Amino acid sequence: MTSSRHAGDSGGFRKEEFRLKVEDLTLLPAISPHVLEFMTSLDDPAANIAGISGRIEKDPGLSARILKVANSPLYASRGHVTRVIDALVRVGLMTAKAIIMTASFFDSIRDHPAVASLWKHSMAVSFGARKIGEATGMTRLDELYLAGLLHDIGKVVYPMFARESFDAYLEDDSTDPGPVRESRLFGMDHAELGTRLAEAWNFPPVIYHAIRYHHAPVDAPEPSRDVVNAVGLADRISSAYGMGHSEDPFVEGGIRPLIENLGVSSSIDGILASVLGYGDNIE
Ligand SMILES: [Fe+2]
Ligand SMILES: [Fe+2]
Numbered sequence: 001m002t003s004s005r006h007a008g009d010s011g012g013f014r015k016e017e018f019r020l021k022v023e024d025l026t027l028l029p030a031i032s033p034h035v036l037e038f039m040t041s042l043d044d045p046a047a048n049i050a051g052i053s054g055r056i057e058k059d060p061g062l063s064a065r066i067l068k069v070a071n072s073p074l075y076a077s078r079g080h081v082t083r084v085i086d087a088l089v090r091v092g093l094m095t096a097k098a099i100i101m102t103a104s105f106f107d108s109i110r111d112h113p114a115v116a117s118l119w120k121h122s123m124a125v126s127f128g129a130r131k132i133g134e135a136t137g138m139t140r141l142d143e144l145y146l147a148g149l150l151h152d153i154g155k156v157v158y159p160m161f162a163r164e165s166f167d168a169y170l171e172d173d174s175t176d177p178g179p180v181r182e183s184r185l186f187g188m189d190h191a192e193l194g195t196r197l198a199e200a201w202n203f204p205p206v207i208y209h210a211i212r213y214h215h216a217p218v219d220a221p222e223p224s225r226d227v228v229n230a231v232g233l234a235d236r237i238s239s240a241y242g243m244g245h246s247e248d249p250f251v252e253g254g255i256r257p258l259i260e261n262l263g264v265s266s267s268i269d270g271i272l273a274s275v276l277g278y279g280d281n282i283e
Pocket of ligand 2: 235
């Protein structure tokens with residue numbers, strides 16, 4: 001054994017305990033009753049937007065989140081909205097669901113500094129993925145936003161269920177890629193964990209494909225590959241410029257295939273500028 005620290009070296013028992021917790025999704029952290037009610041109502045085929053906005057208005061925190069996104073630079077050209085119902089119409093119910101679910105999930109562990117920075121990273125990637133989609137003529141812009149927001153959601157589970165081990169992971173000086181170290185310590189990497197969550201929350205396949213393959217877009221199933229490529233590229237751009245965890249070092253060889261697959265080489269400077277400008281405004 002070398003003198004370097006490897007967080008997984010003593011994690012055998014915890015790894016098994018962690019797997020059992022993850023497999024029992026009912027152990028996921030308590031989400032507020034308003035959020036649960038809202039999530040249930042969104043999955044009801046008879047849901048109507050006025051009823052849903054009425055439920056959101058009961059919770060000032062949820063209302064503020066939806067309004068903030070509806071008034072963000074993504075929708076800047078459409079003017080300012082002040083009512084929850086107008087914000088919902090603008091962002092769409094699926095996006096609202098992702099924002100509320102993700103934010104609630106992050107909030108339950110936001111006292112951890114790594115989780116706070118991961119939230120910023122997720123916002124930056126969601127914005128960047130959508131910008132890349134606009135630049136390349138993609139039509140699935142809402143899916144891009146959602147996929148970006150959720151791509152690293154699996155990482156939040158580690159400090160929830162295994163905070164000490166997660167802190168050791170953060171100090172691990174191994175040069176192995178993050179997903180390799182996660183698998184070694186926790187028995188599964190954040191892409192696998194996030195995929196389980198997205199499936200459990202009934203997001204469509206393109207969303208959990210983006211989560212599953214954002215570190216290896218070339219392996220993504222064909223119908224989802226353009227979305228996965230865009231999320232993968234936004235992820236690398238965001239990490240490279242200090243908006244998040246850089247488990248994938250920013251190297252030309254790493255982003256070039258994604259740029260070529262998407263055909264964005266001529267507009268990459270504009271994308272970079274808008275993502276980096278957005279980063280200055282993320283809370
Ligand atoms: Fe990731
Ligand atoms: Fe990421």
